[in-house]
Amino acid sequence: xxxxxEIANAILNGISFGGxxxxxxxxxxxVKTKARKKAYxxxxxxxxxxxxxxxxxxxxxxxPSQKR
Numbered sequence: 001x002x003x004x005x006e007i008a009n010a011i012l013n014g015i016s017f018g019g020x021x022x023x024x025x026x027x028x029x030x031v032k033t034k035a036r037k038k039a040y041x042x043x044x045x046x047x048x049x050x051x052x053x054x055x056x057x058x059x060x061x062x063x064p065s066q067k068r
Contacts, residue, residue: 002010039045060066
């Protein structure tokens, strides 16, 4: 059973459940999907929707509030 000091310490400082530390995922820089390839991002592959999204991204990038 916990003593009064241990209880007070838990209330003041909190309880830490250590658990296993997870290693950070390594990013090898490879393109994993078509959506991340430049032709798909810029709409160069012929998709009208991708071209439209590319135009929207370009307009957003060129906003005065985005140029800092």
